[in-house]
Amino acid sequence: IEDQELSTGFLPFIVAEDDICSELCTLESLMNDCDIDSSKFKERGEVLEFLHVFGWLLERFRLAYDLDFPNHQDSRLSNLEIKxxxxxSVERDWCAVLKKLLNILFDTKIGLAYYYMEQLLDEVSLLHRAVRRNCGPMVEFLINYVPQQNAVPQASISQLLTSPLFRVDKKGPSGVTALHVAAETAGAERVLNILTSGPEE
Known part of the structure; x- marks a missing residue:
């Protein structure tokens, strides 16, 4: 990834799997538009920031494994940045990007401790967000997601496999479950069907 300031005009260069690149390519029209109005200027800045931080995280992950580069505590992202x-990613329906992020963040060599990640995910409520967006593929991905076993402490594996990370009956910040959100959302029949036929059911 390029390490210049945004004002230099350099765009981040990210090397990743095909499905991740396909999702990121949906940003091309915004990034290539030389005549954006003020309403799009902030969005473009956020996109650039995401690409820089995501690219940096991918590079840290590569260094940690390919070169056995130490991951010092002060080089990790803050909780706010992770959230x-x-x-x-969820607000753009990027399943592949989100999967990569979760896999990296759960990885014990570079990410947060497993229990801290659980707490952080509770605060973000990704499943509730996906249901509100009425995004079936994202909902299906989340309710079936399981961190890679080498990223989870052995004592937590059996509990994790019997207790999904993103539970459909878990209450979010507003005190309602994803099932309730889907039931109250117009046109969310497909999402509701995914939730009621998931691994917990």
Whole structure:
């Protein structure tokens, strides 16, 4: 990833899997538009920030494994940055990008401790966000997502496999479950069907 300031005009260069690149390519029209109005200027800045931070995280992950580069505590992202990356991905229906983020963040070599990640995800409420967006593929991905076993402490694996990370009956910040949100959302029949036929049911 390019390490210049945004004002230099350089765009981040990200090397990733095909499905991730396909999702990120949906930003091309915004990034290539030389005549954006003020309403799009802020969005473009947020996109650039996401690409820079996401690219930096991918590079840290590569260094940690390919070069056995130490991951010092002071080089990790803050909780606010992690939440923002996750929210940004869900709000754009990026399943592949979100999966990559979760896999990296759960990885014990570079991410947060497993229990801290659980707490952070509770605060972000990704499943509730996906249901409100009426995004079936994202909802299906989340309710079936399981962190890679080498990223989870052995003592937590059996509990994780019997208790999904994103539970459909778990209450969000507003005190309602994703099931209730889907039931009250017009045109969300497909999402409701996914929730009621998921691994918990």
């Amino acid at each position: 923002w990356l996750l929210e940004f």
